[in-house]
Amino acid sequence: MQASPKLIFGYWDIRGLGQSIRYLLEYLNVPYEEIQYIYGGAPDFSKAAWFSVKHTLGFDLPNIPYIIDDGFQLTESHAIYRYLANKYQPELLGKTIQDKAAVDMFMSFVQDIRDGSSVYCYDTGDLDGLQKFGWEKFAQVAKFLTGKEGFIAGGLSIADFILFEHIEMFQYFLSQGDKGESLIALYPVLGDYHKRFANLEGIKEYLESDRCIKKYFCGKRAILNNN
Template identity: 30%
Template sequence: MPADSQIHVEVIRSAVAAEETAKVCRRPGATLGYWAIRGLGSPLRLLLHYLQVDFVDRRYVQGDYDAEVPYSRDAWLSEKHKLGLDFPNLPYWIENGNDERGRERRVRLTETLPIMRYLCRRYGERAERTDAAKAFRLGVDDAQVDMLANVSMDVRHAMSRCFYSSQNEQQAVHAYQEGIVPKLVLLESYCRRHQVAVRDEQAPPRPFLAGTQVSYVDLFLAETLDQLQACIPNALDAFPHLSQLRSHVWNLERVQQFLASELYIASPANNRVAFLGSSSQLPPPSKLPSLQLPRETVDGAHQAVAQSYRIGEG
């Protein structure tokens, strides 16, 4: 981030008084609200860092199993319906200020992808260095990028079902096989057909999903895949193109800066109520920090990928 960029992290651990919530609604500048985890918040934090946007990162903490109210969400619920949001949810984006003509600007948004698209439209051009990148604005006007973003969100939803709905290792492995693998296969096959992130000196360089320019979906998907790997370390073993795409994004200078900043949360990926990848102090087997897939499960994913390659080449 530039030296003059201003990021402030607020950690909310308990119910919030109404007057404090009112201040959040009125204060100048921008506020991102989400849980104090990676989840859907980390792709937004990454994008905001990439775009060099000043904002307050408001993080809500979920209680643990041994709290007076187990897994309490009071920190968030106490102000959920008091922030002026049309569809109250996390993440949210609140922005108060003036536009280029001095007119009042008041933005209240929820849902991850609409927030990402708004940020790219508003800040994408100023953050880039080349004319081509300025015109591209991280792909916000590209229908192909939007399609890939929605498919990538399907991966995120499948991950959430695996992490939060599973109650034991067997259920988590099944959720990976039946929910996550089919979504990853679709993206892996797309990358192969379009030569995305290939290791071939004879092929034209296409390091990112939309070509040579990084898009908001590259940031979203790379962070999502990294969370998947943090929770299931061998989850991407059968997906070479997606693994390479994640590496391409992770090696970008601004992404490296993000990973070294206070905005980046290495762990936990999920809230304490989750079976997999949370910071809950409830010991295994009730909660697992991570899960290693059986060899036969990884082999099955390899077979699904190979079949998709054959179909794509047929």
């Protein structure tokens, strides 16, 4: 693949692991071209769109999401977050050593939320179990954010882009079923945080645009999803 003056971002045609990177690119106002690989529908849920080219693009560790920046090729989500922050706005990594540690801690914590939810979304389809898991995890997030007027590490950081998408995801899943509960209503601190992030310049415009992908939170084969 030839180098392009625009950064190239590649991922499935879903939200998934790519949505937080989209938020970051939009916030940083980085000109980019997105290549969306079509994730097939039922019953086959074909991944051929990606797997047919996966080993032809020259990546050291072929995977998606990926970016290609003036010929530099990079995969793995957390590496992409850090690369973009280092290049365009290093303070998004945290300003002090303590802030940087808090960012790393929270990124790992939110990744645990994602990994833990996958069992319910893909394997069991247990909505009650997913909701219970979500309440437990976000009670900890709400406690952590209580008393903070800004973001996770005081100032905005790459961890906030990931957390916002997970609040979006669980706000949807917790509203399903008989109870129809609202994560951001039950925890006003999360509601304030969600609103604060959604109104950031670049994010607000993206969320309101036709380019913002509304679904799917998980791969299309997931039992629990925003179909």
